[in-house]
Amino acid sequence: SYCCSSTSGGGSGLLSFDFYRGSCPAAEMIVQNTVRSASSQDPTIPGKLLRLLFHDCFVEGCDASILLQGDGTERNDPANKSLGGFSVIDSAKRVLEIFCPGIVSCADILALAARDSVQLTGGPSVGIPTGRRDGRSSMGSKVRENIIDTSFSLEEMIKIFSAKGLSLDDLVTLSGAHTIGSAHCSAFSDRFKLDSNGNLTLMDSSLDRNYAAELTKQCAAGATSNATVNNDPSTPLLFDNQYYKHLLIHKGLFQSDSVLASDERTIATVQGFADNQNLFFQSWGLSFLRLTSIGVKTGDDGEIRVACGAINA
Ligand code: HEM
Ligand SMILES: [Ca+2]
Numbered sequence: 001s002y003c004c005s006s007t008s009g010g011g012s013g014l015l016s017f018d019f020y021r022g023s024c025p026a027a028e029m030i031v032q033n034t035v036r037s038a039s040s041q042d043p044t045i046p047g048k049l050l051r052l053l054f055h056d057c058f059v060e061g062c063d064a065s066i067l068l069q070g071d072g073t074e075r076n077d078p079a080n081k082s083l084g085g086f087s088v089i090d091s092a093k094r095v096l097e098i099f100c101p102g103i104v105s106c107a108d109i110l111a112l113a114a115r116d117s118v119q120l121t122g123g124p125s126v127g128i129p130t131g132r133r134d135g136r137s138s139m140g141s142k143v144r145e146n147i148i149d150t151s152f153s154l155e156e157m158i159k160i161f162s163a164k165g166l167s168l169d170d171l172v173t174l175s176g177a178h179t180i181g182s183a184h185c186s187a188f189s190d191r192f193k194l195d196s197n198g199n200l201t202l203m204d205s206s207l208d209r210n211y212a213a214e215l216t217k218q219c220a221a222g223a224t225s226n227a228t229v230n231n232d233p234s235t236p237l238l239f240d241n242q243y244y245k246h247l248l249i250h251k252g253l254f255q256s257d258s259v260l261a262s263d264e265r266t267i268a269t270v271q272g273f274a275d276n277q278n279l280f281f282q283s284w285g286l287s288f289l290r291l292t293s294i295g296v297k298t299g300d301d302g303e304i305r306v307a308c309g310a311i312n313a
C-alpha cells in the first residue's frame with residue numbers, strides 16, 4: 001500500500017488512500033455527486049475542472065492556490081483568465097462544511113473533482129490518495145514561469161515538466177486531457193495571421209488544411225472575443241484516445257499538441273495511444289497520480305480552508 005498514517009508529520013509529503021475514512025467517510029461521494037450534477041447541467045464543467053487542477057498543481061503544487069481570490073493572485077493573472085469551474089469546487093466545499101466542518105481541504109476537493117471529471121466523460125477511474133492541505137499564498141507573478149504557453153517548443157515543455165518531477169511520457173499522456181474541453185480563438189491564433197479583412201489565414205503548414213479552414217470559420221472576424229472551439233473536433237465530450245488519432249493526421253489544435261506527433265522522441269508514444277486506448281488509460285492513471293502529487297502540503301504545512309476562495313482568518 002502507498003503509505004502512511006494521517007498523523008501530522010510536518011510536511012512529510014505523504015498522502016494516503018481514503019485519508020478521510022475516519023473523519024469524513026462521505027467526502028469522496030459528496031465531491032462526486034457535486035461534479036456529476038453540475039456537469040449534467042453544464043457539459044463544459046469536466047474540462048474546466050481538469051484544467052483548473054493542472055493550473056493549480058503547476059504553481060506552488062496541488063494546494064488550491066489557484067482558488068484564492070483577490071488582487072495579484074494566480075486566479076487573477078491574465079494567463080488564467082479563461083479558467084472556470086470555481087463554483088463547482090465552492091459548492092462541494094459548502095456541502096462538506098455542513099457534514100464535516102474544517103476537515104476536507106480545497107486542494108483535495110479539486111484533485112478529486114478532476115479525477116471524477118475524467119471518469120464522468122468516459123475515461124478511466126483512478127484511485128488517488130488524499131490528505132493535501134491548502135496553501136496560504138497565491139501570487140500571480142508565479143504563473144508565467146510555471147504554465148506552458150501553446151507556442152512553446154518541446155524542449156521548453158520538457159523543462160517545465162521535469163522541474164515538476166514529470167517525465168516525457170507524462171507530458172504526452174497528460175496532454176491527452178485535450179480530448180475534452182474547448183479553447184478560445186486567441187489561444188491558437190498564433191498559427192494564423194490576420195488578413196486585411198480581419199480574417200485568419202493559415203501560417204502554420206503543419207496543420208491539416210481542412211481543419212484549419214474549419215477553425216478560421218469558427219473564429220472569423222466578427223466572432224466574439226469569447227468564441228471557443230472544441231479541443232477535440234470529433235468527440236469533445238468524451239474522454240477517449242481520439243486526441244492522439246487527430247495528432248497523427250495533423251489536427252492538433254495547439255502547436256504544443258502538434259509537436260508531439262512530429263518529434264521523434266514522442267511520436268511512438270502518440271502512435272501507441274492512438275492505436276490502443278487501454279494503453280492511454282493505463283498511462284493516464286499513473287501520470288494523473290504524479291500530477292496530483294506535485295508539491296503537496298501535508299502534516300503541519302498549510303491549513304484546511306473554511307472557504308476555498310480565501311485563506312483562514
Ligand atoms: C502541455 C502543455 C499544455 C498547453 C500549452 C495547454 C494549453 C491550453 C490552452 C491554451 C487551452 C485553452 C484555454 C482557453 O482558451 O480557454 C487549454 C485547454 C485545456 N487544457 Fe491544456 N494545455 C497543456 C496541458 C494540459 C494538461 C497537462 C492538462 C490536464 C491534465 C490540460 C487540460 C486542459 C483542458 C481540460 C482544457 C479545456 C478547458 C475548458 O474546456 O475550459 N492541459 N490548454
Ligand atoms: Ca497550487
Ligand SMILES: [Ca+2]
Nearest residue numbers: 179232235238
Ligand atoms: Ca475526445
